[in-house]
Amino acid sequence: MDRVVAFGPGRVNLVGEHTDYNDGLCLAFAIDRGVTVTVERRPGETIEAVATDLGEEDHFPAAAPGPSEGWRAFVRGVVAELGASGVPVGGARIELHGDVPLGSGLSSSAALSTALCAALLGLAGRELPEDRRPIARLCSRVENAWVGAKTGLLDQMAVLCSAEGRALRLDCRDLTTELIPLELGAWRLAVADSGEQHENAASGYNDRRRECSQAAARLGVASLRDADAAAVEQLPPPWRQRARHVICDNARVDAAAAALRSGEIAALGPILDDAHRSLRDDFEISTPTVDRLAARLRSEGALGARIVGGGFGGSVLALFGPGTTLPDGCLAVTPSAQTRLLR
Numbered sequence: 001m002d003r004v005v006a007f008g009p010g011r012v013n014l015v016g017e018h019t020d021y022n023d024g025l026c027l028a029f030a031i032d033r034g035v036t037v038t039v040e041r042r043p044g045e046t047i048e049a050v051a052t053d054l055g056e057e058d059h060f061p062a063a064a065p066g067p068s069e070g071w072r073a074f075v076r077g078v079v080a081e082l083g084a085s086g087v088p089v090g091g092a093r094i095e096l097h098g099d100v101p102l103g104s105g106l107s108s109s110a111a112l113s114t115a116l117c118a119a120l121l122g123l124a125g126r127e128l129p130e131d132r133r134p135i136a137r138l139c140s141r142v143e144n145a146w147v148g149a150k151t152g153l154l155d156q157m158a159v160l161c162s163a164e165g166r167a168l169r170l171d172c173r174d175l176t177t178e179l180i181p182l183e184l185g186a187w188r189l190a191v192a193d194s195g196e197q198h199e200n201a202a203s204g205y206n207d208r209r210r211e212c213s214q215a216a217a218r219l220g221v222a223s224l225r226d227a228d229a230a231a232v233e234q235l236p237p238p239w240r241q242r243a244r245h246v247i248c249d250n251a252r253v254d255a256a257a258a259a260l261r262s263g264e265i266a267a268l269g270p271i272l273d274d275a276h277r278s279l280r281d282d283f284e285i286s287t288p289t290v291d292r293l294a295a296r297l298r299s300e301g302a303l304g305a306r307i308v309g310g311g312f313g314g315s316v317l318a319l320f321g322p323g324t325t326l327p328d329g330c331l332a333v334t335p336s337a338q339t340r341l342l343r
């Protein structure tokens with residue numbers, strides 16, 4: 001094939017935030033917005049990449065993409081990591097177009113990197129492997145080594161392994177997944193963008209990751225997944241609060257998964273509110289603007305609302321009951337299909 005089009009969805013994380021790099025649990029789903037990548041084979045060994053929404057371009061040698069920043073770092077990193085894993089990538093034109101707002105906490109980055117992987121694999125005559133974990137790890141290396149954000153595997157696994165009408169329970173200790181029906185009926189989940197853009201590499205994200213591994217070291221456990229709740233309460237701040245959030249959010253994932261299994265969508269409301277309090281007060285990744293947005297959504301009918309994604313800005317996820325009009329600025333999100341080739 002000389003021209004391939006792939007789509008990578010954004011994702012919403014229902015609950016389980018900043019748990020992924022602590023060997024913890026997450027409950028996420030892909031959304032119907034995302035990034036579309038078109039790749040066309042070109043003679044020569046140069047890659048021309050165009051981000052149509054931004055009106056920006058990049059050019060680099062396919063065999064040796066040097067470092068760069070922003071969206072260019074993702075593209076170059078995927079090309080380099082695919083090449084290093086034995087997938088031939090030669091001269092090509094790459095065009096990117098997305099409808100997930102950048103830096104809004106809906107993982108435009110995993111949408112981009114996984115769609116580009118699928119497209120470049122397609123150009124090399126290959127499909128995404130059945131076991132998506134190696135591709136998730138490859139895209140995560142891109143984010144860690146090329147972009148400089150010490151993120152975990154939640155986003156890549158969520159967009160690569162989701163399915164329409166399901167939520168994905170991800171156990172980050174061994175990357176096992178379970179698809180659980182997410183039947184919203186007349187209920188709606190919606191996201192609202194705070195307008196405060198975040199960038200994981202530049203925010204306090206890497207600080208939180210460091211604090212979590214320090215907390216684990218103080219507790220003498222390999223990761224906070226194994227932390228004992230009573231021992232955590234003996235830690236000094238900020239480690240006590242960071243570890244407490246991780247333990248409680250893991251428990252919230254199991255509570256939310258149980259609610260979905262028994263079709264009790266209403267139970268998600270208090271879980272979202274608890275998670276927001278925990279992310280605001282214990283994990284300290286919310287901002288006054290995001291807190292005000294969550295409060296506004298609650299006052300306009302949301303039965304629960306919380307900051308989603310890496311934090312320090314981004315979006316709020318809220319639950320609305322049957323018959324409620326979505327407040328201004330809300331975008332309804334439904335569990336949608338994973339990263340795939342379109343043609």
Ligand code: GLA
Nearest residue numbers: 017018151152153154309310
């Ligand atoms: C970002 C990271 C993920 C995860 C979330 C927080 O989206 O990419 O790995 O840590 O933040 O849950």
